[in-house]
Amino acid sequence: MNKLKLIIIITFAFLLNSHSFAQLFSSQENLVAMKSFSSFEQIQQNSEFKLAFELDIAKTWHINSNTPNEDFLIKSEINIPKSENFEIVKVVYPKAKDIKFSFSDKPVSVYEGKETIGVVMKSTKNIPFGEYTIPIEFIYQACNDATCMAPVSIFDTIKIEVVDNKTPINEINSEIFSNLDLNYSTEQKIESDDNSLANTLESSGILLSLLIVFLGGLALNLTPCVYPLIPITIGFFGGQSEGNTTKLFFMGLFYLLGMALTYSVVGVVTALSGAVFGTLMQNPYVIIGIVLVLILLSLSQFGVYEFKLPDSWAMKAGGAKNGYFGAFFMGLTMGIVAAPCIGPFVLGLVTVVATKADLFYGFIMFFTLAIGLGLPYLILAVFSGKIKNLPRAGFWMEAVEHIFGLLLLGMALYFALPLIPKEINIYVLPIFMIISAIFLIFFDKTANDRKGFRIFKNIFSVIIIAVSVWMLIPTEKQNPDWQYYTNQDYEQAISSNQKIIIDFYADWCIPCKELDALTFSNKDVISKMNEFKSFKVDMTKSTSEETEKIRQKFNIVGMPTVLIIDSKGNEIKRITGFVEANEFLKIINSVK
DSSP: OHHHHHHHHHHHHHHHHOHHHHHHTTTGGGGEEEEEEESBSEEETTOEEEEEEEEEEOTTOEEEOSSOSSTTSOOOEEEOOOOSSEEEEEEEOOOOEEEOOTTOSSOEEEEOSEEEEEEEEEEOTTOOSEEEEEEEEEEEOEEOSSOBOOOEEEEEEEEEEEEOTTSOOOBOOHHHHTTOOTTOTTOEEOOOHHHHHHHHHHHSOHHHHHHHHHHHHHHGGGSGGGTTHHHHHHHHHTTSGGGOHHHHHHHHHHHHHHHHHHHHHHHHHHHHHTOOTTGGGGOHHHHHHHHHHHHHHHHHHTTSOOOOOOHHHHHHTTSOOSSHHHHHHHHHHHHHHHTTOOOHHHHHHHHHHHHHTOHHHHHHHHHHHHHHHHHHHHHHHHHHHGGGGSSSOTHHHHHHHHHHHHHHHHHHHHHHGGGSOHHHHHHHHHHHHHHHHHIIIIIOOTTTTOHHHHHHHHHHHHHHHHHHHHHHSOOOOOOOOOEEOOHHHHHHHHHTTOEEEEEEEOTTOHHHHHIIIIITTOHHHHHHHTTEEEEEEEOTTTTSHHHHHHHHHHTOOSSSEEEEEOTTSOEEEEEESOOOHHHHHHHHHTOO
16 A cells, blocks of 8 residues: 555656646645734733634645645644744644545545634743734645645734733634634644653642652553563573562562662762763673673573572571572662663653752652563563473473573673674674574583473574574665764754754664664655755763763753754754654654
C-alpha cells in the first residue's frame, strides 16, 4: 500500500508541474478565503482574549483537517509566531468529516464549506501599553475528488490595543464567538512536556506528585536502554537462593534499593549541578568499573566464587549468607546503567528538582522514580531465581548458569564499546557471540547427558552464530549529510537563514543508535533533511571545555537530544528520546 501512496504522490507532482494544470489553478489561494476576528479591540495586561478564523472553502473542494488520516497529506494549521508579549493558550479546530476518496485506502479527514478555527491567547503581565499587530498564517492543502493541490499559505493580521486597567473593555463579534466552543475536546494546549510535568507536580500535593513520579518510573521500563538489565537480572538471580522465595524476595529488594540509591544520587547531583543526565557514563573510569562488576558477576556464574555477606554480618542477619551484598552492589551499578534512559518525563523531573533546589525534595522524587523503575526487576528476581525449582537440577542448572555467565560477559563487552576504537568495535560483540556459541557446543559438556537440554543448547548456539554472522555482513546504509558541529559553521548557517538540525548523541546511548538505524536512515527523512544544515555533536566524552560550552549554549540535559531550528534561528522543536521516521518527518516538514 505504501507503493500505491508513492505512485499517487508522484502523479500529483507530475500534474502540478503540468503547464495546463498550472494555468487552470494558478490562483489556487482563492480556493480558501479566510476572515479573522478578535473578541476585543482593546485588552489589558495579563488578560485572555479570543481569536476566530472563518474559512470559506470553494464548492467541490475540501482541505485536509488538522489531523489527516494519511501520512502523506498536509494538515491544515493556524500559525501564530511566538512573541514576548502574547502567548497561545489553546487552539480549537472544527470537527472534521471523514470522506472516502479514490486515492486513499481509508476515509480522509477533511473540512468542507464554511468552518471556524478558534484560538485563546493571553497578554503577558508586563506588556507595554500600545497598539500591536498579530500576524496570522494559515497553511492548508486543497483537494477535490480527484486531485490535490500543492500546500499553500494565506496571511492576515489582527490589531490589538493594550490599555490600562482603568479603561473599560467592550466585547465585539459576540455573534461569532457565541457559536464557537473553545472547550471542544480536540483542543490543543501549547506547552512543552517539561512545563507540563512541572505544572502538574506544582499543582499536586506531595503524595499525588510521588504517585505520578512512581508511574513515570514504571513507564521508563518501556525505553530501550533499560532492556540490558533484563538478561543481567536473570543471569544473576537465576542461580541464587535455591528457589527459596523469601530469600529471593529480600535479595531482589536489596537489588532494588541499590538501584534506587544510585539513581537518586545521580539524578539529584545532576539536577542541582546542571550537568548532563547520565554523564557518569562518559567517564572512562566509571565505564571500566561497570565492566569489571559485570565480569565479576559472570565469574560467579561459572562457579569461581559466590557473593556472600561476611560471616559476622550473616550471623547478625539470622544466618542469611547467599548473595545479599552482591544483589545490593549490583543494584548500585545497574542504577548507573539505567541513568542514561532519558525521556521528556525525566527531563521534566530534572527541571523541577533544579528549580526547587531542595536536596530532600530532589532525593525523594528521584528515589520514588527509581523505585518505579526497579519494581519489575524485583519481580523478575523472584521468578528468575525460581529456576532452581525446575526438575533435574544439579549439572543441568550449572549449564544454565554458564549461559547466564556468557550473557553477563557480553553485556560487559557492550558497555566497554565506547573505550574500543571505532574501527574495530563493530566486530567485537559478533565475534564474542560466535566464540560463546562454539564454546557451548564443543567445549561445555555440562549436562550433555540430558537430551532435551542438549538439543536446546545446540539450537540456541546456532541461532547466536546466525545472528552474529548477519551482524558482520557489511551493509550500505544511507545517511543524511551530517557535518560535525563547529560554532563557526553554526553561526554561518544562522546568518545564511538556513534551517538547522543538531543531533546530540553518545556512543553509550541506545536510543541514539536507534535514531541512526531507524529514523535518520529513512530515505524520505534523508531527502527532506537535504533542506537543512545537519550537525552532529558527540557527547560521549564531554569532559572537554569545548563540549561543555556547547552543552551550556544549547542547554542539553541528556541524550539523545535533537534540535530543530527554523530559518529565522528559532528553536522550533526539541526532541528527547527516540522518534519514528514518520513522526520525525512530520516535524521537519512543518519547519519554515
